[in-house]
Amino acid sequence: MALLNELAKKKEGLVSGHRLCPGCTHSVIMRQVFAAADTDKYDIVIAAATGCFEVSTGLYPYTSWNVPWIHTAFENAASTIAGVETMYRVLKRKGKVKKDIRFIAIASDGGTYDIGLQALSGAIERGHQFLYICNDNNAYQNTGNQRSSATPFGGSTTTSPNGKVKFGKEQPRKDIMSIIEGHHLPYAAQASPSNWRDLMNKVKKALDVNGPTYINVIEPCTTGWGFPPEKAIEIAQLAVDTCVWPLYEVENGKIKINYKPQKKLPVVEYLKPQRRFAHLFKKGNEHVIEEFQRQVDEQWEWLLKREECGL
């Protein structure tokens, strides 16, 4: 991979002027994606689901996109890009489009784990060639931090609030990666903008695969999670180092863990700097942190075992 100062010279697909919150990592992730893409070889077309990223970059009469971009609704980035990609194949065959184009759908966890799951499943099953990137900010942040099925166990949101008798979300996160893997697609991975080189490698790989690919990216949200804007990448790194967000990829059914922390940090290190978990540190909620740690450990051990067994 090229050096950072060379990557910095590459043409950007997402340019300045967008209205994302200070410290939001949506744009950081997308810039890493464009830096990874081999845009000398192919052009990129983007489909976005309704969400923070969409409303902040595509506000009429402005746009922050330097590449063709389409948004239609919340739950259908996958089926929208499937239509675009199908038309591309037809027009290419008919000689009406000459260029090589790769397709990327971007959605957050609401448009992926929840309302968009069906469209995503259908598009992957049909084998459209596109990369689906889920910027997972753990809740419906565009509408003001409501619970999603990606919200972590114990996390407080406006619809899973911490209260006198409740401690936040009572269920663990949905294991979207396993659901995606169940489609036996050629490539799926989990990445973090804190480990940019790893993320870029994954994007590059995914864009070169013939068929649908999926990358789940942690997207720390300053407003929803409650941390100072300058801490976003640090929080992402803590998620990785505590194994709350393991970095791994599944290529043709085989798992590879891309990062094993030399010292796996306890989850409290990740939970502490975030307002959404503040209530867990109050007396009486110790069992929630213990359970959180147990769930993280169990998932991590399972991934290690899979890798060891070559599955």
Added chain:
Amino acid sequence: MGKKVALTGNEAAAHAIRQIEPDVIAAFPITPSTPIPQAVAQFIADGEMDTELVTVESEHSAMSACIGAAAAGGRVMTATSANGYALMWEMLYIASGMRLPIVMAVVARALSAPLNIHGDHSDIMGGRDTGWIQIIAENSQEAYDGLIQAVKIAENKDVMTPALVAMDGFNISHAIEIWEMEDDKAVKDFIGEYKPLFPLLNTDDPVTHGAWAPPNWYFEHKMSQLKGLLAAKDVVAKVGKEFGEVFGREYGLYEAYKLDDAELVIVAAGSVCGTTKDVVDKLREEGQKVGLLKIRLFRPFPYKELADALQSAKAIAILDRVSPAGAQGGPLFNEIRSALYDTPTRAPIINYTYGLGGRDTQPIHINSVFDRLKKIVETGKIEKQFDCLNLRGEWR
């Protein structure tokens, strides 16, 4: 030269689609429109058309994929019915709001509950305000001819609005009729080549499709979109005339059947018009001044033309194949009555709901409507403004 064929309405739609040969079709099977994507899949499998069929996992995704494909820059079609159409509802607004000339065959069917797979207009009337051009066919021929014309109407640069052609579920979709199928080449020549305005796939000139517009822009967008929809009225007339010149079957915004001097008039849309025409013929033989105003273009609603066509009427009955759902009469009744408000002649007007969930409507029922109109003219009294045709027992 065209040829006479004996095929179902669904086959008529499928052959129109084969001859139009759109670049992409995205469809999810739903009764009674299922035979359309099935036939298309077979045409493609047999190499009879060069189209990519996206076998999506739902109608919501069908319309989403159609939107993506149309924005990408090619010709796009689909077909659906009933709950499938309802599942598309959100995306129907998005297709029209993004000004994408998608063409859809709707095999009109009842909406659940109770579950019912048979014909009525609940689906198309439910989506009448989604900004789509809506053409309603009386029979297979009109469904076939309508789909071909719809491509040209939707893609007109002043229109750039999606269009649907509806035919009644089972009454038309599954009934075998004799109709004229034109030559493949003649159809292709008629619709011409599609040249997209702002294709997403033109990466040299990147465009943003589907931006979000806050209060300082949304209103302007919707009103500008409305101009496109309203422009479709003249284009429907123009394309209907051109179609007549090329294929010998001319179409207007509506059909006036023995309406010139008609005093007792039925207004209806869809397959019931065939039955009504038979009844009109019989009553005319008896010397009664009866007629039918058949709705063809329902959206945009050509209210002036339709009101003008009703000026000779002394009593009017509007047949709605949908429940009024708490409104003052069915949708067609509302439209027609509103259209007549500004005209010199405001004949007494009554409304019937008929044929819900595939309930049969026979000449005897149409006769009863004309009888009622006759009585209204004789007595000058409307005893019952809203009624049902062929409903078990009295309604209210």
